[in-house]
Amino acid sequence: MDVLSSLLGSQKQKFIYTSETSCLLATVTKEKKSTLSLSDLEELPNNPFKENAYLDAPILKKITKSKNPICIVAPLSRFIYKAKLEAKTKSKGIQGLIPLLKERFNADLKTNQIAAIDAYTGIEIKDSANTVLPDHVCFVGTQKQEIKTIQNELMDCQCVPKKLLFTTLTTAKGLMDYTKLVKATQPVLFIDFSVNQSLVFVLCNNHIEAAYPPVHGLKSLISLTRKACSLPDDVSTYKYLLQSMMEDTQAMETITQRMCADIKSYIDFFEVQTSLPIEFFFINGLTPQLAWLTQCIGKILEIKSLQIDFNAWLQAHKVNTQNSEKITQISQPLWIGMLSAIFNYFR
Amino acid sequence: MNLQSLKLYFAPKSRPWEIDFRDKSIVVNSQLSSIKIYVLAAMGIFTVILIGVSFFAELDHKRQATRFNEIKTFLDKNTTLHQQMMQHNKGFVETRDTVHTLLNAYTLPIDLSEFLLELCKGKPHEIRFNTVIADCKSDPNTKVVDATHKSFNIQIYGIVKGDVAILETYKAQLLQLKAIDAFKNSCKCFYNLEKNNADQQIDETRFQINLQYNA
Numbered sequence: 001m002d003v004l005s006s007l008l009g010s011q012k013q014k015f016i017y018t019s020e021t022s023c024l025l026a027t028v029t030k031e032k033k034s035t036l037s038l039s040d041l042e043e044l045p046n047n048p049f050k051e052n053a054y055l056d057a058p059i060l061k062k063i064t065k066s067k068n069p070i071c072i073v074a075p076l077s078r079f080i081y082k083a084k085l086e087a088k089t090k091s092k093g094i095q096g097l098i099p100l101l102k103e104r105f106n107a108d109l110k111t112n113q114i115a116a117i118d119a120y121t122g123i124e125i126k127d128s129a130n131t132v133l134p135d136h137v138c139f140v141g142t143q144k145q146e147i148k149t150i151q152n153e154l155m156d157c158q159c160v161p162k163k164l165l166f167t168t169l170t171t172a173k174g175l176m177d178y179t180k181l182v183k184a185t186q187p188v189l190f191i192d193f194s195v196n197q198s199l200v201f202v203l204c205n206n207h208i209e210a211a212y213p214p215v216h217g218l219k220s221l222i223s224l225t226r227k228a229c230s231l232p233d234d235v236s237t238y239k240y241l242l243q244s245m246m247e248d249t250q251a252m253e254t255i256t257q258r259m260c261a262d263i264k265s266y267i268d269f270f271e272v273q274t275s276l277p278i279e280f281f282f283i284n285g286l287t288p289q290l291a292w293l294t295q296c297i298g299k300i301l302e303i304k305s306l307q308i309d310f311n312a313w314l315q316a317h318k319v320n321t322q323n324s325e326k327i328t329q330i331s332q333p334l335w336i337g338m339l340s341a342i343f344n345y346f347r
Numbered sequence: 348m349n350l351q352s353l354k355l356y357f358a359p360k361s362r363p364w365e366i367d368f369r370d371k372s373i374v375v376n377s378q379l380s381s382i383k384i385y386v387l388a389a390m391g392i393f394t395v396i397l398i399g400v401s402f403f404a405e406l407d408h409k410r411q412a413t414r415f416n417e418i419k420t421f422l423d424k425n426t427t428l429h430q431q432m433m434q435h436n437k438g439f440v441e442t443r444d445t446v447h448t449l450l451n452a453y454t455l456p457i458d459l460s461e462f463l464l465e466l467c468k469g470k471p472h473e474i475r476f477n478t479v480i481a482d483c484k485s486d487p488n489t490k491v492v493d494a495t496h497k498s499f500n501i502q503i504y505g506i507v508k509g510d511v512a513i514l515e516t517y518k519a520q521l522l523q524l525k526a527i528d529a530f531k532n533s534c535k536c537f538y539n540l541e542k543n544n545a546d547q548q549i550d551e552t553r554f555q556i557n558l559q560y561n562a
Contacts, residue, residue, distance in 0.1 A: 073368075115366040122363030140366060151373050164369040173364035344365050 013345060014040075014069040016159075017338040019167050019285045020048040020076065020195045020218070023059045024338045026330075030346050037320045038342075041329055045287070048195050048218060049235060054150045064157040071161040072170050072341050073150050074285065075142040077112075080168060080192075080199050081105045082119055082138050082211035090133045094125060101139060114141030120207040122173065138208050140169060167337045168192045168199060171284045174340025176206045178308055181316050187274070188306055189267065189281035193293070195219055200263060202270055202278065209274065212266040216259040221293075224255040242289035252296045260300040267301065280306040287334060294333075308336065317343045455483060456499055456560060457529070465526040466503075473513050478504040499560035501530070506551045514554055521556075533559030 017024040025042040047056050054073070055063075063069070083104065089096040097116055101107045107114060116125040119136035147164070154161055172190055179188065185205055192199040197214035222237045228251050231237040245252055267278050281303050283294050294305045310331035314321055317339075321327050330339065361367065459481055467476075482500040507514045518536045521527055527534065537555040 113368060113370075115368070117364070117366065122365075124361045124366055142368070144370070147368055147370050148373065151370050155373065160374065161369060163365075163367045165365060166368065169364050169366060176364075341365075344362055347362070 011346070013162075013342075014066050015072070015338060015342055015345075016063055016066065016069045016161075017072040017167065017170075017335075017341070018046060018055060018059070019074040020046060021285065021287050021290070022046050022334060023055065023062075024335060025062065026338060026342065028342050028346065031320075033318075034346075035318050035320050036342065036346055038326055038330065041326055043329070043334075049238065052149075054153050060153070060157045063154070063159050066159045068162040069159060070163045070165065070341060070345060071154060071159075072165045072167050072337055074167040074194065075146040075150060076194065076196050077143040077146050078140075078166055078168060078192075078194070078199070079105075079107070079142065079214075080138060080140050080201060080208075080211050081107070082136065082201065082208055084136055085133055090135075093133065094127045094131055096133075097125075097137065097139075105139065107139065107141065111143055111145070112141050113144045113147055114139050119209075122207075136207075138211065140166065142166075165341060167284065170341045170344070171337035172201075172203060172208070173344060174336040175282055175306065176203055177340060177343065178313050178336075179203070180206050181313060182309070184280075186280060187270070187276050187278050189263070189278050189303070191215070191263070191281065191283045191297075193217065193283050193285040193290075198259070198283075200266055204276065210266075210270055212269075215262040216256075220259070221255050224258075225251065228254050242287075246292045252292060253300065256293065256296050256300065260297055263297070264301055267303075278303060280304050282306045282333070284333075284337065288332065291333075308333065313339070317346075452483070455481060457526075459501075462501075462526050465524055466521065469517075469520050469524075471513055471517060473508040474505060474517055475508075476503055476505040478502075480504075501556075501558040501560070503556040503558070504553070505556075506553055508551055511552050511554075514552075518556070527558070529560055530558040533557070535559075 011030040013028050013030075015024075015026045015028065017026075023042075023044040023046050025040060025044070026038055027040040029037045029039065031037055042062070044059050044062065045056070046059060050056070054075075081101075081104075083100060085096075085100075089100060094116070098109060101109065101114065117123065117138045117140060118125060118134040119138045120134065125131060125133065125137065151161065151164065171192070175188060175190065179185075187202050187204040187209060190199075190201050190203050192201075195218045197217040199211075199214050201211035202209045218238075219234075222234050222241065225231065225241055225245070226234065226237045229237070229240065229248075231240055271277055281298065281301070282305065283297065286293055298305050308331075310327070311321065314327065314330075329335075459479075463476075463479060470476075480500075480502040482502065483498075514536065518534070522534060535557040537557070
């Protein structure tokens with residue numbers, strides 16, 4: 001059908017972007033003259049506290065019988081590691097990466113689904129006789145069981161994904177794409193905020209320059225807030241974080257103190273190692289209600305949040321910007337991963 | 348180019364920073380299950396068609412059986428009458444054959460009396476006809492009467508007084524007649540058949556004219 005529709009001059013694709021706290025839906029049509037037209041845009045909340053399920057029932061109802069969508073998901077156990085390969089490891093080929101994963105990152109191939117990518121080009125390294133390993137490798141993965149659970153959940157509602165991508169990588173790709181567009185060469189600290197933990201890595205000149213151990217996630221923040229504000233349970237504390245934390249600056253600083261300290265140490269380490277100052281940062285996975293976290297971290301660490309000029313970015317990718325309402329809706333940091341996946345698909 | 352490199356060449360290339368984490372076994376299973384659904388659906392449709400065809404065949408069979416019974420009843424009811432009718436028909440056919448035979452025997456291709464009247468119109472008084480025999484050969488097997496196709500002879504016996512030349516003249520005259528057209532090629536005249544007449548004093552010669560009808 002894709003071939004037929006591309007022959008006819010138009011191509012339609014549904015995208016489903018889900019994080020622990022939200023779900024974004026979009027249908028994109030590539031019209032004649034390569035213009036991208038966005039339709040059926042939706043933003044739904046996702047409850048991060050449900051057990052044995054990834055998506056909320058209203059979301060599943062909404063995506064039921066979606067035809068071959070591209071799904072961008074955020075498994076809780078996702079991780080990203082970076083390693084500089086020594087000549088000895090490189091000489092062993094892709095088999096040399098297995099002990100490296102086990103010894104340095106304690107990642108088991110039996111229980112985890114891991115992809116190795118070139119940290120500079122982003123191209124997946126596949127097991128073949130001709131494979132030449134790059135100097136810098138990134139390992140991106142998650143627990144196999146979690147992938148199965150998400151995929152089964154999607155397929156139970158007759159939504160067979162065409163691709164299953166990670167929010168972390170699509171958003172990182174989006175930021176790299178944007179910094180390339182605006183010719184920004186400064187390193188950007190990328191914090192992938194999640195429920196259990198937040199991944200931290202540095203993007204620079206269209207590649208992943210460094211990856212660090214995870215810092216506090218939503219659960220830790222909730223636990224700290226609950227203690228600091230004497231709240232009864234996690235659900236009410238989460239509600240408090242979403243609705244009232246904006247006004248409580250003191251509590252905000254208290255709960256993010258440990259997180260910021262960890263990040264600060266990474267920044268210092270990076271700056272010492274590379275002599276490149278980190279001036280910008282970006283937090284992925286924050287709903288507008290949690291946007292205070294960006295302000296708080298920026299204030300504590302004294303670095304600026306990366307501001308995206310959505311109009312310039314959308315125009316660079318020939319997105320039809322005539323409908324201003326839709327453009328306003330997607331011009332939010334939350335949509336960067338979704339837009340990046342769209343641009344990458346229709347490239 | 349070895350097989351390995353060929354396999355790599357045709358393998359789907361992933362885009363940078365775009366890793367597909369799908370569990371392929373689940374996707375294959377779902378595709379298989381969709382194939383199963385299609386196969387089951389096709390089998391279901393086939394079964395429905397088969398049931399439909401057999402239902403209509405059965406319906407047609409019942410209709411044919413009803414019609415057959417109706418015809419059988421009709422035949423049973425009308426066999427005696429039919430046999431009677433067949434008997435009548437046999438009698439009728441026999442009668443018809445007899446009528447045909449009779450008609451064949453008595454029907455001549457020409458009106459004999461009119462023909463004789465025509466013959467007598469220019470006949471000299473020295474010539475006298477004694478006997479006229481019309482001989483019609485009919486085939487008893489011929490059922491259809493068609494008089495114009497019958498084989499037919501006319502024999503005229505008579506006496507000519509005086510010179511026999513009169514008879515010759517008369518014969519030439521006969522040949523001019525329209526009524527004799529059908530006999531023209533087979534008009535034969537025999538005379539003085541009995542030279543040793545009993546009475547030599549009387550100058551009379553017997554003659555015979557044979558006319559063969561040629562349709």
